[in-house]
Amino acid sequence: MAVHLFLVRPLMRLLFGVNVVGRENIEGLDRFVIIANHNSHLDIFLLFAALPAGQITRTHPVAARDYFEKPKILFKAVQFLMQPVWVTRGESGLGAIKEMQKRLDAGHSLIIFPEGTRGEPGKLEEFHAGIGLLARKNSDVPVIPVYLEGPERAFPREVAFPLPLWNHVTVGPPQRLQGESHDIADRLHDHLKALADEEQALRQRRTEGPHRPYCVAVIGIDGSGKSTVSKRLAGASQGESCFIGDNLELFKDGTLRDAQPLVTEQVRKWMSRQAKATKDLAHYKVPKLAELLLRDQLLSQVERWYRPDAIFMDGAPLLNMAGWAILYHEEYFNADVCAKALDILCGRDGGLQKDPIFAQFPELRLMSRLNLNHLHLPDAVIFLDVDPDVSMTRITSRGEKVQAHEDVAKLTKLQSAYRLVCEVLESRCRVCRLEGNKDLETLVSEAHSFVASRED
Amino acid sequence: MLDQSPSIFSLIGLLALSVVWGVAALSRGRWTMLDLARPLWGIFLAIAVAEWFSFGVALWILAVLSFCALREYLSLVDIRLQDRWGILVCYLSIPFMFYLIQINWYGFFIVSIPVYAFLLMPFFVALGGRSEGIVFSVGALDFGLFFYVFCIGHLAYLMFFSTRIAMLMVATVAVAGVIAQLLQRRNVIVSLLVQILASVALFAGLAGWTGIPAVHCVGVGILIPVLVCLGRFTLKQIEGDLGIRADRLQPGRGRLIEALKCYLFTVPITFHYLRWFLKWGDELW
Numbered sequence: 001m002a003v004h005l006f007l008v009r010p011l012m013r014l015l016f017g018v019n020v021v022g023r024e025n026i027e028g029l030d031r032f033v034i035i036a037n038h039n040s041h042l043d044i045f046l047l048f049a050a051l052p053a054g055q056i057t058r059t060h061p062v063a064a065r066d067y068f069e070k071p072k073i074l075f076k077a078v079q080f081l082m083q084p085v086w087v088t089r090g091e092s093g094l095g096a097i098k099e100m101q102k103r104l105d106a107g108h109s110l111i112i113f114p115e116g117t118r119g120e121p122g123k124l125e126e127f128h129a130g131i132g133l134l135a136r137k138n139s140d141v142p143v144i145p146v147y148l149e150g151p152e153r154a155f156p157r158e159v160a161f162p163l164p165l166w167n168h169v170t171v172g173p174p175q176r177l178q179g180e181s182h183d184i185a186d187r188l189h190d191h192l193k194a195l196a197d198e199e200q201a202l203r204q205r206r207t208e209g210p211h212r213p214y215c216v217a218v219i220g221i222d223g224s225g226k227s228t229v230s231k232r233l234a235g236a237s238q239g240e241s242c243f244i245g246d247n248l249e250l251f252k253d254g255t256l257r258d259a260q261p262l263v264t265e266q267v268r269k270w271m272s273r274q275a276k277a278t279k280d281l282a283h284y285k286v287p288k289l290a291e292l293l294l295r296d297q298l299l300s301q302v303e304r305w306y307r308p309d310a311i312f313m314d315g316a317p318l319l320n321m322a323g324w325a326i327l328y329h330e331e332y333f334n335a336d337v338c339a340k341a342l343d344i345l346c347g348r349d350g351g352l353q354k355d356p357i358f359a360q361f362p363e364l365r366l367m368s369r370l371n372l373n374h375l376h377l378p379d380a381v382i383f384l385d386v387d388p389d390v391s392m393t394r395i396t397s398r399g400e401k402v403q404a405h406e407d408v409a410k411l412t413k414l415q416s417a418y419r420l421v422c423e424v425l426e427s428r429c430r431v432c433r434l435e436g437n438k439d440l441e442t443l444v445s446e447a448h449s450f451v452a453s454r455e456d
Numbered sequence: 457m458l459d460q461s462p463s464i465f466s467l468i469g470l471l472a473l474s475v476v477w478g479v480a481a482l483s484r485g486r487w488t489m490l491d492l493a494r495p496l497w498g499i500f501l502a503i504a505v506a507e508w509f510s511f512g513v514a515l516w517i518l519a520v521l522s523f524c525a526l527r528e529y530l531s532l533v534d535i536r537l538q539d540r541w542g543i544l545v546c547y548l549s550i551p552f553m554f555y556l557i558q559i560n561w562y563g564f565f566i567v568s569i570p571v572y573a574f575l576l577m578p579f580f581v582a583l584g585g586r587s588e589g590i591v592f593s594v595g596a597l598d599f600g601l602f603f604y605v606f607c608i609g610h611l612a613y614l615m616f617f618s619t620r621i622a623m624l625m626v627a628t629v630a631v632a633g634v635i636a637q638l639l640q641r642r643n644v645i646v647s648l649l650v651q652i653l654a655s656v657a658l659f660a661g662l663a664g665w666t667g668i669p670a671v672h673c674v675g676v677g678i679l680i681p682v683l684v685c686l687g688r689f690t691l692k693q694i695e696g697d698l699g700i701r702a703d704r705l706q707p708g709r710g711r712l713i714e715a716l717k718c719y720l721f722t723v724p725i726t727f728h729y730l731r732w733f734l735k736w737g738d739e740l741w
Contacts, residue, residue, distance in 0.1 A: 017524075017527060017528075017531070017707065017708050019706050019707045019708045019709070021706065121537075150531065150708075153531070153535065156537065159537070159540060161540075161544070163530075163540060163543050163544065163547075164523075164527050164547065165527060165530055165531045166527065166528060166531035166707070166708030166709075167708070168706075168708060168709070202699040202701065202704075203532075203534070203699055204532060204533055204534045204697060204698050204699050205534055206534050206589065206592050
């Protein structure tokens with residue numbers, strides 16, 4: 001206790017500054033369970049700094065043993081300062097819950113971080129169920145929600161050193177809860193969230209960036225239904241949305257509306273017809289590349305002139321180019337090349353100037369030289385994975401002229417290329433892979449729920 | 457230091473402020489200390505120590521005050537994760553600058569923050585490696601460094617030349633602040649005129665004690681209330697953006713910054729006015 005009062009507390013105050021709001025909520029209680037958000041190693045010291053002096057030796061945090069086990073001196077120090085209830089991650093929590101119960105029965109108090117581990121800075125994760133179980137069993141022990149603001153700035157995860165910045169410990173009113181355990185956990189989560197919102201509402205924020213539409217690309221081989229799916233998604237979207245496919249359509253709350261025609265769109269359509277009319281792959285390349293570049297240009301113009309809330313694209317110029325490389329240079333095509341090509345086409349090719357990829361794909365060099373390498377990376381990608389045989393029957397049943405690349409062998413290759421592109425993309429944007437052999441309605445509803453689940 | 461002998465006023469001021477603080481602390485919330493008086497206590501402590509004990513120690517008391525103000529400012533401003541090295545440089549420039557005051561190297565002191573810290577800090581922010589938002593980060597850190605380190609450093613240098621003038625200036629700022637509070641509902645011009653009258657009277661009345669010539673007593677007497685007014689106006693807008701609100705002036709949420717706002721404009725300009733017209737430091741060249 002002396003160490004806490006005369007060493008840890010003054011040090012925390014001197015270096016970081018500790019401001020405790022609502023100390024009266026904790027004074028006078030002889031037994032309690034504190035729950036708090038967890039962002040930093042400072043959290044536990046802050047909570048101990050907020051405790052009344054008499055409670056310091058009678059309060060124990062719950063800590064992960066594997067994290068503090070090495071080095072031994074750390075384990076000893078933690079054991080000496082706090083006598084924590086040790087939990088081994090990955091094991092069943094029942095043993096730990098029993099130990100916690102034992103401490104509560106002995107008249108001691110607990111500190112629990114119900115998020116389990118240090119989460120994203122400033123974000124409250126879901127609570128683990130253990131706190132609910134404990135609170136339900138001990139309905140006479142008040143649970144005190146405490147919100148810690150500041151440690152996520154003073155000493156967040158993955159930084160080398162702490163910085164002197166103020167910390168605010170907001171102690172909420174004690175809660176006595178009854179009901180189902182997950183229900184209790186949810187209610188405590190809401191309590192802490194309310195405290196967090198209240199604290200964060202007044203923080204200084206920089207102005208937000210300019211309006212950017214949410215861009216969703218539906219990709220897949222020809223005949224996978226991507227055009228229909230993306231158009232239906234645009235139609236089902238709230239607010240202003242735009243569909244870019246074989247033609248350009250603008251929707252407002254689901255109804256089609258007129259839009260000022262764009263010259264680029266007319267040029268693109270003409271180019272698209274040229275590409276479709278070619279007989280072999282060699283002649284297909286240049287008009288198709290031009291068409292894709294124009295399509296990307298169109299995307300910029302749509303963003304600029306129509307300012308929609310969301311854009312749904314039938315294919316994405318960037319991803320189509322990356323995927324189509326397989327038809328021309330299958331021998332070089334792999335995940336690494338694909339990732340590099342995506343970086344180059346997005347204009348993020350720092351340090352790649354002398355890479356062999358430019359020799360393998362001279363088109364990339366030409367495009368970088370011409371400064372045509374600033375294509376849009378969509379915010380979300382939906383990949384429709386269709387059996388090439390199925391798509392081939394769909395293509396023939398359309399009754400249109402079959403294009404140069406539309407046969408089962410080439411479509412199978414393309415399919416595998418798109419799969420690879422999606423794997424690479426997973427670290428760059430949201431990706432969803434849908435089984436395309438299902439009927440259209442299910443596909444659309446699945447795609448819609450994926451788009452709707454984005455975080456704002 | 458130019459003053460001949462330590463004065464009893466610093467001890468009286470310190471004692472009076474301590475009594476106020478003690479009463480406020482013992483009253484268990486019935487009375488609270490004026491927020492204005494908290495940094496005033498620190499400054500008077502520094503002045504008393506400088507007069508009766510050692511300027512070297514007093515200097516570092518002001519350095520702690522500067523550290524606390526900068527820490528509070530940085531806690532309020534929206535910083536990015538990548539600015540951490542830059543913030544570290546900000547903190548380290550406090551001992552750097554105060555050491556230059558201690559060894560009385562005026563030429564280096566005056567460029568330490570506006571040249572060296574303002575160039576070094578953006579470099580370290582850039583080391584963070586994220587371009588987006590860097591202009592705002594550097595701007596925000598520059599601002600904090602300038603106001604809460606450089607301007608408060610001027611107070612230390614003023615103390616180096618004359619603790620009596622420093623004391624009188626701090627007291628005048630406090631008086632001007634109190635008058636501004638009292639005449640809040642009146643016309644700004646009326647309030648300002650009353651403040652100027654009071655401050656000129658203070659400076660002229662104590663001219664014999666401070667040793668400032670009569671004409672400059674009037675000059676400084678007019679200057680201080682005007683600068684206090686400008687500082688209050690400017691900092692009020694900035695506090696609005698930082699989320700400092702009168703109803704939650706807690707430690708770490710702008711209590712210190714709020715109380716210091718009257719000094720930030722006043723201290724450096726008064727210092728340079730006096731240094732220029734009274735030819736302080738000229739004997740060095």
